[in-house]
Amino acid sequence: MSVYLVGAGPGDPGLITARGLDLVRSCEALVYDVLVSPxxxxxxxxxxxxxxxxxxxxxxxxxxxxxxxxxxxEVVRLKGGDPFVFGRGGEEALALAAADIPFExxxxxxxxxxxxxxxxxxxxxRGVSAQVTxxxxxxxxxxxxxxxxxxxxxxxxxxxxxxxxxxxxxxxxVAAGKDPRTPAAVVSRGxxxxxxxxxxxxxxIAARAEDLASPxxxxxxxxxxxxxxxxxxxxxxxxxxxxxxxxxxxxxx
Amino acid sequence: MSVYLVGAGPGDPGLITARGLDLVRSCEALVYDVLVSPxxxxxxxxxxxxxxxxxxxxxxxxxxxxxxxxxxxEVVRLKGGDPFVFGRGGEEALALAAADIPFExxxxxxxxxxxxxxxxxxxxxRGVSAQVTxxxxxxxxxxxxxxxxxxxxxxxxxxxxxxxxxxxxxxxxVAAGKDPRTPAAVVSRGxxxxxxxxxxxxxxIAARAEDLASPxxxxxxxxxxxxxxxxxxxxxxxxxxxxxxxxxxxxxx
Numbered sequence: 463m464s465v466y467l468v469g470a471g472p473g474d475p476g477l478i479t480a481r482g483l484d485l486v487r488s489c490e491a492l493v494y495d496v497l498v499s500p501x502x503x504x505x506x507x508x509x510x511x512x513x514x515x516x517x518x519x520x521x522x523x524x525x526x527x528x529x530x531x532x533x534x535x536e537v538v539r540l541k542g543g544d545p546f547v548f549g550r551g552g553e554e555a556l557a558l559a560a561a562d563i564p565f566e567x568x569x570x571x572x573x574x575x576x577x578x579x580x581x582x583x584x585x586x587x588r589g590v591s592a593q594v595t596x597x598x599x600x601x602x603x604x605x606x607x608x609x610x611x612x613x614x615x616x617x618x619x620x621x622x623x624x625x626x627x628x629x630x631x632x633x634x635x636v637a638a639g640k641d642p643r644t645p646a647a648v649v650s651r652g653x654x655x656x657x658x659x660x661x662x663x664x665x666x667i668a669a670r671a672e673d674l675a676s677p678x679x680x681x682x683x684x685x686x687x688x689x690x691x692x693x694x695x696x697x698x699x700x701x702x703x704x705x706x707x708x709x710x711x712x713x714x715x
Numbered sequence: 716m717s718v719y720l721v722g723a724g725p726g727d728p729g730l731i732t733a734r735g736l737d738l739v740r741s742c743e744a745l746v747y748d749v750l751v752s753p754x755x756x757x758x759x760x761x762x763x764x765x766x767x768x769x770x771x772x773x774x775x776x777x778x779x780x781x782x783x784x785x786x787x788x789e790v791v792r793l794k795g796g797d798p799f800v801f802g803r804g805g806e807e808a809l810a811l812a813a814a815d816i817p818f819e820x821x822x823x824x825x826x827x828x829x830x831x832x833x834x835x836x837x838x839x840x841r842g843v844s845a846q847v848t849x850x851x852x853x854x855x856x857x858x859x860x861x862x863x864x865x866x867x868x869x870x871x872x873x874x875x876x877x878x879x880x881x882x883x884x885x886x887x888x889v890a891a892g893k894d895p896r897t898p899a900a901v902v903s904r905g906x907x908x909x910x911x912x913x914x915x916x917x918x919x920i921a922a923r924a925e926d927l928a929s930p931x932x933x934x935x936x937x938x939x940x941x942x943x944x945x946x947x948x949x950x951x952x953x954x955x956x957x958x959x960x961x962x963x964x965x966x967x968x
Contacts, residue, residue, distance in 0.1 A: 479729060479732055480736050481729030484729075544824070546828050546831070546832040546836075547839060549839075550841060552841075552938075552941060553840070556944060567833075568730075569824050569832050570824065571722075571822050572828055575825055579798070579799040583799075584799035585800060586800055588803060592851055593850045594848070595868075596847040597846045606845070611867075611869070685805075692808050692809065692812050
């Protein structure tokens with residue numbers, strides 16, 4: 463018996479790993495996050511326990527995993543994205559290790575790159591960005607973010623966040639000295655059928671993203687210019703003069 | 716017809732996505748990097764063209780993809796990791812877009828998190844690290860890295876690199892003011908059967924990693940302490956007093 467902490471990927475059920483899917487298909491108990499695709503939950507055997515996480519706190523969830531492991535079940539803990547990227551997989555792994563329950567982490571496709579990618583944005587590109595900074599902006603108003611430091615960091619900035627905090631985060635970056643005309647994108651429900659994204663200058667991205675749904679991800683940096691060139695998205699880019707900025711990165715409008 | 720830029724994942728062939736594997740199994744031409752697992756190449760249909768990239772330059776490769784696309788073949792371009800994370804997928808996508816060849820990017824599990832994860836290191840952990848910085852240290856001596864900026868960036872630092880540059884990168888960080896006792900890990904051939912990793916303080920990590928093989932990844936930050944606690948690796952941690960540092964992150968030796 464073992465507990466597998468499996469990354470389900472960014473949303474599209476086809477983006478779980480082959481190994482993760484095999485484990486879901488042969489498990490005896492499946493503990494899953496509410497954001498995990500229902501199609502993946504359906505892949506578990508008909509007689510497997512299916513336990514949605516829903517209102518369970520992290521402590522309670524850790525105890526559940528330990529308890530299922532002690533019952534010698536093959537347990538899959540299916541989590542959105544990658545368990546070790548803003549996924550609190552470390553906390554679950556520590557609880558299992560402390561209880562001497564064998565466990566294994568099966569990584570998943572993280573939203574970090576898959577969600578910008580689905581909107582036509584490579585988070586790195588030779589000559590444009592060779593550095594990526596990932597932060598979480600989930601807490602109220604992004605108060606925990608060090609805007610002064612983030613505003614001067616080169617390369618691409620990717621912020622996991624609730625849309626409620628977008629304006630505070632964008633304003634915080636600009637107030638700390640980030641060029642208000644820096645290209646930015648918000649990708650909502652990335653890789654899902656109802657994915658939507660907007661691009662625009664940092665100073666106006668919050669207004670442009672007003673109608674989008676959570677979960678969403680903010681990308682800031684010149685790599686956003688690729689969205690228009692790759693023809694995947696690009697609403698906004700033509701309006702706000704971002705294409706002219708494409709000259710900076712060797713792209714011709 | 717279409718060209719699919721597919722991420723093969725970090726090494727273990729089970730870590731390709733379900734969708735990526737389906738595309739490999741039904742393609743008519745497979746263009747693959749030498750680091751891609753031979754098991755995945757074997758999944759292509761028996762009559763598919765199999766084209767190893769090997770000594771092909773990026774320009775030549777872009778032209779090959781355009782040419783295969785023009786022949787109306789179902790083409791899979793199989794790349795290590797994720798196409799858009801230090802993968803030059805953006806360059807291939809731009810070439811295809813410029814030639815009006817339909818293409819799609821299928822993200823992959825990036826080494827960013829999967830390789831540290833395979834060594835027991837979550838790149839984020841609540842209360843320990845809520846920020847991750849990714850850089851590439853492939854160029855000679857890491858000369859292109861802004862050590863002054865990287866040394867003062869909070870959270871976890873992940874460096875993609877050749878082992879030949881490890882000493883220069885570690886020394887550069889320490890010379891720029893990074894605490895020489897910062898926990899560090901090098902993970903070699905992560906997720907593969909012959910994965911090896913070492914942990915230790917930043918100032919001695921290069922000496923400890925001397926016998927490892929490329930490709931390798933450097934992780935710097937307190938999250939490295941988890942490797943010992945999660946019991947996955949930990950060679951080095953007990954020797955160099957890193958476990959005492961675990962107090963900092965609320966871990967008890």
